[in-house]
Amino acid sequence: MASTLPxxxxxxxxxxxxxxxxxxxxxxxxxxxxxxxxxxxxxAQTRPFRIVLAWSVLVLALGGLSLKLFQLxxxxxxxxxxxxxxxxxxxxxxxxxxxxxxxxDGSVLAVDQSVFTLFxxxxxxxxxxxxxxxKLAAILDMPEADLLQRLRTQETGIKVTDAVAEGTARQVxxxxxxxxxxxxxxQRLYPQGDLxxxxxxxxxxxxxxxxGVEMSQQEQLQRPSLELSMRHTGDGSVxxxxxxEGFLHQDDLSLQLTLDRRLQxxxxxxxxxxxxxxxxxxxxxxxxxxxxxxxxSLVVLPxxxxxxxxxxxxxxxxxxxxxxxxxxxxTFKPINVAIALESGKLKADxxxxxxxxxxxxxxxxxxxxxxxxxxxxxxxxxxxxxYSSNIGMVRIVQKLDPGNYHAWLEKLGLGKSLATDxxxxxxxxxxxxxxxxxxxxxxxxxxxxxxxxxxxxQLAQLHGSLANGGKLVSPHVVDGLVDSKGHxxxxxxxxxxQPVFSPKTTQAxxxxxxxxxxxxxxxxxxGYRIGGKTGTAQxxxxxxxxxxxxxxxxxxxxxxxNPRYVVLAVVDEPQGGNAYGSTVAAPVVKEIIESxxxxxxxxxxxxVALDSQGNPVALDRNGxxxxxxxxxxxLNGIWAH
Amino acid sequence: MAARPAEIDYVPxxxxxxxxxxxxxxxLRRPARRMPTRASHGAALSPNQVQPLALRSPLPAxxxxxxxxxxxxxxxxxxxxxxxxxxxxxxxxxxxxxSEAYSKLAQLRxxxxxxxxxxxxxxxxxxxxxxxxxxxxxxxxxxNALFLEPAPPRPTQPASPMPLEPSDLGREFPVSY
Numbered sequence: 001m002a003s004t005l006p007x008x009x010x011x012x013x014x015x016x017x018x019x020x021x022x023x024x025x026x027x028x029x030x031x032x033x034x035x036x037x038x039x040x041x042x043x044a045q046t047r048p049f050r051i052v053l054a055w056s057v058l059v060l061a062l063g064g065l066s067l068k069l070f071q072l073x074x075x076x077x078x079x080x081x082x083x084x085x086x087x088x089x090x091x092x093x094x095x096x097x098x099x100x101x102x103x104x105d106g107s108v109l110a111v112d113q114s115v116f117t118l119f120x121x122x123x124x125x126x127x128x129x130x131x132x133x134x135k136l137a138a139i140l141d142m143p144e145a146d147l148l149q150r151l152r153t154q155e156t157g158i159k160v161t162d163a164v165a166e167g168t169a170r171q172v173x174x175x176x177x178x179x180x181x182x183x184x185x186x187q188r189l190y191p192q193g194d195l196x197x198x199x200x201x202x203x204x205x206x207x208x209x210x211x212g213v214e215m216s217q218q219e220q221l222q223r224p225s226l227e228l229s230m231r232h233t234g235d236g237s238v239x240x241x242x243x244x245e246g247f248l249h250q251d252d253l254s255l256q257l258t259l260d261r262r263l264q265x266x267x268x269x270x271x272x273x274x275x276x277x278x279x280x281x282x283x284x285x286x287x288x289x290x291x292x293x294x295x296x297s298l299v300v301l302p303x304x305x306x307x308x309x310x311x312x313x314x315x316x317x318x319x320x321x322x323x324x325x326x327x328x329x330x331t332f333k334p335i336n337v338a339i340a341l342e343s344g345k346l347k348a349d350x351x352x353x354x355x356x357x358x359x360x361x362x363x364x365x366x367x368x369x370x371x372x373x374x375x376x377x378x379x380x381x382x383x384x385x386x387y388s389s390n391i392g393m394v395r396i397v398q399k400l401d402p403g404n405y406h407a408w409l410e411k412l413g414l415g416k417s418l419a420t421d422x423x424x425x426x427x428x429x430x431x432x433x434x435x436x437x438x439x440x441x442x443x444x445x446x447x448x449x450x451x452x453x454x455x456x457x458q459l460a461q462l463h464g465s466l467a468n469g470g471k472l473v474s475p476h477v478v479d480g481l482v483d484s485k486g487h488x489x490x491x492x493x494x495x496x497x498q499p500v501f502s503p504k505t506t507q508a509x510x511x512x513x514x515x516x517x518x519x520x521x522x523x524x525x526x527g528y529r530i531g532g533k534t535g536t537a538q539x540x541x542x543x544x545x546x547x548x549x550x551x552x553x554x555x556x557x558x559x560x561x562n563p564r565y566v567v568l569a570v571v572d573e574p575q576g577g578n579a580y581g582s583t584v585a586a587p588v589v590k591e592i593i594e595s596x597x598x599x600x601x602x603x604x605x606x607x608v609a610l611d612s613q614g615n616p617v618a619l620d621r622n623g624x625x626x627x628x629x630x631x632x633x634x635l636n637g638i639w640a641h
Numbered sequence: 642m643a644a645r646p647a648e649i650d651y652v653p654x655x656x657x658x659x660x661x662x663x664x665x666x667x668x669l670r671r672p673a674r675r676m677p678t679r680a681s682h683g684a685a686l687s688p689n690q691v692q693p694l695a696l697r698s699p700l701p702a703x704x705x706x707x708x709x710x711x712x713x714x715x716x717x718x719x720x721x722x723x724x725x726x727x728x729x730x731x732x733x734x735x736x737x738x739x740s741e742a743y744s745k746l747a748q749l750r751x752x753x754x755x756x757x758x759x760x761x762x763x764x765x766x767x768x769x770x771x772x773x774x775x776x777x778x779x780x781x782x783x784x785n786a787l788f789l790e791p792a793p794p795r796p797t798q799p800a801s802p803m804p805l806e807p808s809d810l811g812r813e814f815p816v817s818y
Contacts, residue, residue, distance in 0.1 A: 028693040037696055097750075100757070108761050113754040166751055189754075191761030237740035248743075250750070265768070266780070525783060598781035603788045614784035 088231040088239065096225040097186050098207055100254040101200055101214075104479065107261040109200050110190050110214070110306075116164040116182040118172065121156040124179035132177055136160070139171045163187065188214075194305040195264060198319045199257070199298055199422070199477060202306035211309075211317040213257065213477065216423040220255055220481055220490065253489055256479040258294035263287055266595030267297040270588045271569065275301055278574035278584050284321040284456050285569040285588055287596060290464035290557075293473030293494070296565075296596075322422045325429060325453040326570070329537025330388045330581070331553050332449030334509050335462050336397055337381060339408045341505045345399040348508040351378045354392045361441045367391055368536070382515040385533060390448040397447035402436040405443050409452070411500060412465075412472070418458045419474045419495050428454040450537060456553075460568045463555050466509055467563040470501030506563075514560045522554070522582045523590040526616045526625045527604030528597060529560035532589065534581030539573070549573055554585035556593060561605060567592050 029037065072080065097112035118140075125132055133151055137144035140161055150158060164172065169182050188203045190196070201212020207222070209215035226247065231239040271285045287296040300321050304312035318324070340346035356375030357366035367373070367390050376387065384392035397405060409415070415430040430452050431442045445451035454462075457475055465472050480491035513531030517524050523532050535553040538545040553570040557563050569588040594614070596602070606627035609617040616625030700708075771778045779785065 028691055029696060030691070030694065034694055034696060097754070100754075107764070108757050111754045111757050113758065114751050166755070189758060191758055191765065193765075233740075237737075238743055240736055240739040240743070248746070527783060594782045595780065597783055598786055604783065607788055610784040612784060614782060 085231070088233070089229050090232055091227070091229045096223045096250070098188065098203070099221045099223060099481070101221070102254050102256050102482075103196075103259045103261050103264075104256060105260055105262070107192065109192055109196050109257070110188060112186045113189055114166070114184045115162075115187045116166075116169040116184055117162055118160040118164050118169075119181040119183065120151060120158045120160050121179040121181065122151050122158070123155045126178040132180075135175055135177070136172070136180075139168060139175075140164070190306045192261070193307065194303050195261075195268060196259070197306050198300040198303045198316075199259065200306060201317070202309040212319065212422065213255070216421055217255060217478060220478075223251070252484045253481045254483075256482045257477050258289075258296065258479050259298065259477060260296050260599070262599050263297040263592075263596060264299060266599070267299045267592050268301070270591035270595075271299055271301055271571075273591075274569075274571060274584055274588050278571065278576060278579055280571045280575070280584070281573040282320065283569070283571040283588075285592060286321060286457070286460055286567070287592065288460045288464050288475055288566040288568070290467035290473065290564060290566050293461070293464065293475045293497075294479070295475055295477050297592075298477065318424065319422060321456045321570075322420065323424045323426060323455065325426055325455055326551055326572075327450050327453050327537045327540065328459050328553065329449040329535040329551070331459060331463075331533050331535030331555050331568075332452075333385060333388065333393050333447075334466060334513055334533050335412070336393060336447055336449075337385070337512065338466060338501050338505050338509045339405070339412075340396045340399060341508060342501050343400055343404065343408065346381075346396060348381060348512075351380055352384055352389075352392045352395050353377065354379050354384070354387075354389050354395070356391060358391055358394060358444075360394070360444050361439060363441045363444075365390060365394060365441075365444055382512040385512050386516050386519050388534065393447040394444045397443055402440070402443045403433065405446070406430075406433045406436040409446065412462060413458065414452055414454060418455065418461065420457065421476045421478045421492055422457075426455065428452070428458055449535065450540075456568060456570045459553075459555070460566050463557060463566045463568065465500055466506045466513075467557045467566050468497075468506075469503040469563075470506050471497035471499050473497045510557060510560050510563060513557065517556070520582065522586040523556050523593065525590060525593050525597070526610060526614070527606060527608040527627070528558055528593070528602075529605050530556050530558040530593065531560050531563075532556040532586070534586060536580045550579060552579060552581040552584045554581045554589045556589040558593060558597075559602065559605060565596060567596070 097114070098110075100108055100112070101110040102108050120132075120136075122129060122132075129151055130148065133144055133148040136142070137147050140147075142161070147160070150160070164182065172180060172182060186207060188207070190200060190202075197212075199212050201209055201214040203209050203214050209218045209221065214221065226244060228244060228247065230243065231241070233239060267285045267287065271283050274280070275283045282301060284298075284300045286298045288294075289296055298319075298321060300319050302316060304316045309317070337346075341348060354367070354376040356370045356373070357364065359365070368388065373387075375391075376383075376389065379387065379389065379392060381396075383389075384396070400408070409430055414428050417425040417427045431446070436442050436446075442451060461472060461475050464475070474494045474497075476492065476494060478492050480488045482488055510531045513533055514529055516522065516534070517530045517532045520534075522534060523530060533555055535555070537551050537553075538547075539549040539551050540546065541549075551570065551572050552574055553568065555569075556567045558565055558567070567589045569585040569592070571584045571588070574584045597604070606629055608625045608627050611617055618626045620626055620630065770776060
């Protein structure tokens with residue numbers, strides 16, 4: 001808003017001081033005013049010193065700043081960035097834990113935990129040495145004098161202790177003492193202890209498996225580790241820029257085994273009982289699912305606790321069911337019968353003449369009970385198996401010519417090593433074709449299971465071929481890599497099942513094996529049709545059979561009408577005169593089968609009334625348990641006992 | 642534009658040296674002299690006629706545009722400064738939040754195996770307890786198992802209509818018990 005001065009001086013009003021900016025007054029000057037203004041301007045022009053001084057000071061300051069900026073940013077820029085990165089960057093391999101190992105029913109067998117290694121650098125201690133030692137000794141539960149002495153030995157790099165747990169590490173950190181360094185490292189723990197020791201194995205300090213599944217599945221168990229360079233701020237937190245892809249992602253895969261914890265426990269209990277009762281050196285028992293070759297339980301005794309593997313004998317780290325060869329003895333006889341039936345040289349209802357004793361190439365071969373029972377004459381095939389007649393088997397195998405028999409044995413995998421996913425497999429032993437052809441004692445001894453050697457696992461595989469209709473499956477313990485939702489991300493590549501027998505042959509042999517169980521009352525479980533074979537073999541060392549050292553075994557296959565499971569128990573060197581497969585190993589198999597059918601809910605063929613001890617409540621006149629489908633004639637006149 | 646009177650702010654006129662303004666009056670400086678009423682051109686002026694004086698020539702276009710530029714760049718600068726501060730604050734905050742979340746993740750990852758181990762230890766403990774002689778528990782075996790054949794599936798029957806209750810008829814008369 002403009003206003004002009006009033007004309008007369010008397011009416012001139014004082015301009016309001018200070019002038020409000022909102023009401024700027026516009027003034028017009030008369031020439032006199034202009035002269036005054038000119039004078040002022042001249043004044044300003046003739047004495048600019050102070051203004052110029054002020055101006056130059058400010059400009060100099062600004063110039064100096066920009067010079068410094070130029071120097072820092074452009075000249076020293078790279079060097080400073082490098083130095084900053086050098087201070088911030090930490091090259092580390094992050095703690096990537098090994099994948100856990102689980103059973104099919106979800107029990108955890110092996111899991112990684114992070115523990116810390118405590119390093120002390122006394123050079124950087126912010127408190128006196130004695131104080132630090134006192135505080136640390138209190139937290140770590142170590143003798144103080146010891147600790148003090150160790151801290152005095154060096155200036156830096158003293159490893160105080162190795163396994164500091166999470167909570168203790170937090171306490172150490174909260175001391176806030178400079179010069180204490182906690183580095184994480186993984187530690188593998190095995191919650192099941194020695195129950196699965198022989199199968200899972202253990203790892204060494206570099207997290208490399210040394211035995212068992214830890215060794216054979218090293219690739220699957222090891223997560224790919226990232227070599228990271230991360231940048232840290234002053235307080236140790238990570239700067240989240242330039243982090244590599246996949247830095248945060250950690251898969252939740254775990255290795256699932258085919259084993260079942262309940263069955264493993266039941267197997268171990270049964271085997272331990274007999275080992276202790278007979279004072280045996282070692283034993284093994286396993287349950288094989290013959291349909292796909294997965295092992296439901298595999299127990300090897302004696303065994304070790306992988307949490308404290310260094311306290312055990314090195315020999316125990318071997319799983320002897322997988323790595324040690326033995327001569328199977330009579331448990332191999334059903335296989336030979338199947339070979340003979342399959343080759344067509346024998347029929348299921350043939351009769352074999354059993355002399356009881358034979359002389360072959362200056363060797364005397366006889367039945368194990370020859371001195372008691374003598375020769376039995378003409379016996380049927382089931383009876384050959386029931387009496388476990390060696391001569392009967394020799395006669396059966398003599399129907400095949402040696403070359404053919406040898407080819408059959410090779411087809412079954414003898415002379416080769418088994419394809420399985422446990423480590424350290426040996427090659428099974430078989431005499432050569434030349435020896436088979438030239439010396440007739442060789443096929444004869446092979447007929448009753450001596451003279452050839454294989455591992456217990458391989459024997460289970462061969463009986464598995466009888467159980468699944470004639471296919472050689474690959475026994476394995478690894479199911480695959482499973483995520484937390486149960487989806488498989490990886491499965492092992494197993495060789496496809498190889499047919500060797502026909503289903504007719506195997507069913508015929510199984511029914512013969514059933515008579516062994518029923519007539520011999522070995523490992524009979526009422527209500528279930530089980531086929532079995534005992535085995536008692538002399539142990540050989542350096543080619544000479546050791547007197548009194550036996551290896552007893554029993555194999556059971558159930559259910560006979562729809563065979564699925566093979567249960568094998570081998571007991572090495574039981575003590576005592578009455579130590580045979582039927583007395584030592586068969587009770588193990590019976591108990592294992594009882595647990596198996598209860599745990600998996602296998603229905604019996606015919607429901608049988610049992611009392612609390614597991615004995616049938618009533619038997620018919622043939623001594624067989626009364627089943628639910630017994631007819632009136634059988635029931636007539638039977639008294640319950 | 643030359644016809645328009647120049648607009649100027651009030652220009653303080655320096656006082657003569659004899660008269661020094663008091664500090665309290667410094668702001669209240671009065672013009673020392675009266676404004677002359679005569680125009681410098683010599684023409685007779687009436688009191689009501691004052692010739693406007695252009696003390697300052699209109700600013701050259703360049704200078705004016707520079708001033709505009711300065712003003713607008715100041716505004717822009719302030720805006721950018723505020724934006725920078727906001728972005729900086731956001732960066733610091735997000736980095737701190739990330740660090741916190743990451744350390745939480747690392748802590749959870751360290752806790753997970755401990756939970757697993759505790760769970761397994763509990764299972765072992767209860768299994769050991771169960772196996773003791775005096776626990777009153779037995780191993781499962783066929784002698785204490787019942788096998789039942791499931792009944793064949795029965796065809797579903799339509800639901801039969803419910804018989805009418807007395808209350809459905811409405812409370813016309815009391816129900817006596």
